[in-house]
Amino acid sequence: MRKVCVVGTGMVKFGKYNDVALADIGWPAVRQAMDDAGMRPGAIEAFFCGTGLGGPMPGQRVLGRLGMTGIPIINVENACSSGSSALNLGCMAIASGRHDVVMIMGVEKLTKFNGGTIPLEKEDWEVSNGLVMPALYAMRARRYMHEFGLTREQLASVVVKSRRHAALNPDAQLQKETSVEEVLASRMIADPFTLYQCCPTGDGAAAIILCAEDVARRFSDKPIKVVASHVASGLFESGPRDMTSPEITVRCAREIFEEAGIGPEDIDVAEVHDAFTSAELMYYEAFGFCGRGEAAQLLESGATSLGGRIPINPSGGLLSKGHPVAATGAAQVVEIVRQLQGRCGKRQVQGAKVGLTHATGGGISGFDHGVCAIHIFSV
Amino acid sequence: MNLSETPPLVPGANPRLSAHYLQEAPFALVGQRCDDCGRTLFPKTGICPACRSVRLSDHALPQEGILYSWSVVHVAPKPWITPYVIGYVDLPGDVRVFAHIGGDPRSLRVDMPVRLEPAEIGVDAQGQPRLFFRFVPQVEVA
Numbered sequence: 001m002r003k004v005c006v007v008g009t010g011m012v013k014f015g016k017y018n019d020v021a022l023a024d025i026g027w028p029a030v031r032q033a034m035d036d037a038g039m040r041p042g043a044i045e046a047f048f049c050g051t052g053l054g055g056p057m058p059g060q061r062v063l064g065r066l067g068m069t070g071i072p073i074i075n076v077e078n079a080c081s082s083g084s085s086a087l088n089l090g091c092m093a094i095a096s097g098r099h100d101v102v103m104i105m106g107v108e109k110l111t112k113f114n115g116g117t118i119p120l121e122k123e124d125w126e127v128s129n130g131l132v133m134p135a136l137y138a139m140r141a142r143r144y145m146h147e148f149g150l151t152r153e154q155l156a157s158v159v160v161k162s163r164r165h166a167a168l169n170p171d172a173q174l175q176k177e178t179s180v181e182e183v184l185a186s187r188m189i190a191d192p193f194t195l196y197q198c199c200p201t202g203d204g205a206a207a208i209i210l211c212a213e214d215v216a217r218r219f220s221d222k223p224i225k226v227v228a229s230h231v232a233s234g235l236f237e238s239g240p241r242d243m244t245s246p247e248i249t250v251r252c253a254r255e256i257f258e259e260a261g262i263g264p265e266d267i268d269v270a271e272v273h274d275a276f277t278s279a280e281l282m283y284y285e286a287f288g289f290c291g292r293g294e295a296a297q298l299l300e301s302g303a304t305s306l307g308g309r310i311p312i313n314p315s316g317g318l319l320s321k322g323h324p325v326a327a328t329g330a331a332q333v334v335e336i337v338r339q340l341q342g343r344c345g346k347r348q349v350q351g352a353k354v355g356l357t358h359a360t361g362g363g364i365s366g367f368d369h370g371v372c373a374i375h376i377f378s379v
Numbered sequence: 380m381n382l383s384e385t386p387p388l389v390p391g392a393n394p395r396l397s398a399h400y401l402q403e404a405p406f407a408l409v410g411q412r413c414d415d416c417g418r419t420l421f422p423k424t425g426i427c428p429a430c431r432s433v434r435l436s437d438h439a440l441p442q443e444g445i446l447y448s449w450s451v452v453h454v455a456p457k458p459w460i461t462p463y464v465i466g467y468v469d470l471p472g473d474v475r476v477f478a479h480i481g482g483d484p485r486s487l488r489v490d491m492p493v494r495l496e497p498a499e500i501g502v503d504a505q506g507q508p509r510l511f512f513r514f515v516p517q518v519e520v521a
Contacts, residue, residue, distance in 0.1 A: 116454065116455075116456055117454060117455065117456065119456070125422050125477070126477045129477065129479075129500070129501065129511075130452065130455065130459055130463060130465055130479065130500070130501065131465060131477065132452060132454070132455050132456070134450075134452075134454065135450040135452045135465055138450035139447075139448040139449060139450050139465075139466065139467060140448070142448045142449065142450065142489065143447065143448040143489060146448075146489040146490075187453070188451070188453045189453055189454050190450045190451070190452050190453060190454070191450055191451040191453070191484075192450075236428050237475075238418065238419070238420050238421070238424075238428065238474060238475070239419075239469075239473040239474055239475055240447065240469050240473065240475050241475070243447070243448065243467075365477065366428075
């Protein structure tokens with residue numbers, strides 16, 4: 001298998017673009033990535049486009065604007081991991097030797113649903129009987145609070161850290177710093193989560209250009225290696241399951257660390273799927289950045305803040321950047337690649353050489369999560 | 380597998396198309412138990428995910444269980460009227476049921492005993508209140 005590199009990244013800041021079509025949210029991200037790689041349109045051999053809720057043929061709609069059609073376009077739906085699943089396919093297309101240069105993207109327009117929680121599949125038993133995503137995460141959080149003594153204030157402090165990072169990120173949707181008191185005083189969404197503890201939704205896009213390592217220097221002075229790319233699906237379970245530990249992420253992390261031949265201690269910076277406050281804490285443990293039940297202490301120690309031992313979500317994460325489903329996973333990769341290239345300005349993690357992205361999605365009965373995609377990158 | 384052995388599609392296994400998940404007297408949830416491996420399933424699936432058997436029998440579930448966790452939902456799409464409480468209830472026989480939870484939300488505790496009762500939850504296709512079920516904290520016997 002051939003080694004894969006990232007040579008171009010592009011991103012459209014997440015926000016509420018009611019009057020802009022999905023195709024027009026998407027193409028600026030593609031063009032920015034092309035400019036970043038100094039690449040002409042003809043160089044892209046295939047396109048993998050993730051969308052969770054963008055409807056049919058998002059890839060054709062986006063590339064149509066740029067006249068880049070005719071190449072193989074594969075559209076990918078895998079819930080909140082749609083963008084990162086597209087990346088997994090792109091990596092395989094290069095590694096296998098089928099293509100030398102491909103582009104992947106995640107693109108989403110959620111404002112068309114007029115706000116509220118992310119729409120789920122109505123045919124599903126739990127969804128049709130009143131399940132919403134904030135409540136699913138809230139039930140995990142409550143159980144974790146019961147078993148490990150996590151407090152509401154500790155949950156809220158995840159948002160405080162997120163906004164502190166986001167204040168340094170011009171691409172974050174919410175950039176104003178906040179306090180534990182303000183987080184807890186925001187309106188209740190799904191107890192114990194108040195509004196600030198839930199990621200905002202919105203619209204957005206991110207694009208990444210991949211190529212074979214031996215041609216990477218043609219397009220970038222600082223190509224970033226894809227060390228490993230891994231996707232796992234959830235395990236169907238009709239009986240009890242432990243909701244205080246995200247089994248799918250624990251398993252996917254173990255498998256990718258094994259594949260990469262490294263461990264959590266080797267990661268310098270990570271973007272994890274903090275859709276809700278408790279999720280970020282559980283992922284500290286799932287990745288082995290700390291032991292079971294120790295997540296709140298790790299946060300309070302400052303280890304996961306900028307300047308700490310393992311900065312998590314230097315971009316502000318989903319909690320501050322927002323979560324346009326498929327665009328999220330691709331934007332995490334944009335952040336980590338730029339971190340490793342030393343291009344992140346005030347939020348730069350000094351000396352970062354190895355980074356990780358993690359996007360996981362769910363919302364169907366019988367699965368704790370439906371899908372998990374993890375990628376590891378290095379300079 | 381011989382194609383003639385392919386089981387027929389089972390529309391009744393889709394709980395949204397079937398009222399067969401409720402038993403009236405005594406009031407109980409009806410799931411399925413696999414005749415081959417004994418796995419209990421709720422809602423019905425029509426095929427056993429543990430052993431792929433399609434030999435499943437209707438099975439009334441115990442009415443009392445333990446509340447694993449819950450949340451008070453304040454934001455939900457139409458036609459749900461907030462706030463409402465949902466949770467997961469673990470029943471004897473290794474089955475977890477997603478359910479609405481009754482009683483004063485402030486009285487709820489993780490791992491507390493709960494019992495099944497009929498309740499109007501949500502609406503049917505015509506927008507009318509739907510007879511469904513919920514779990515409520517078990518009343519202490521004096």
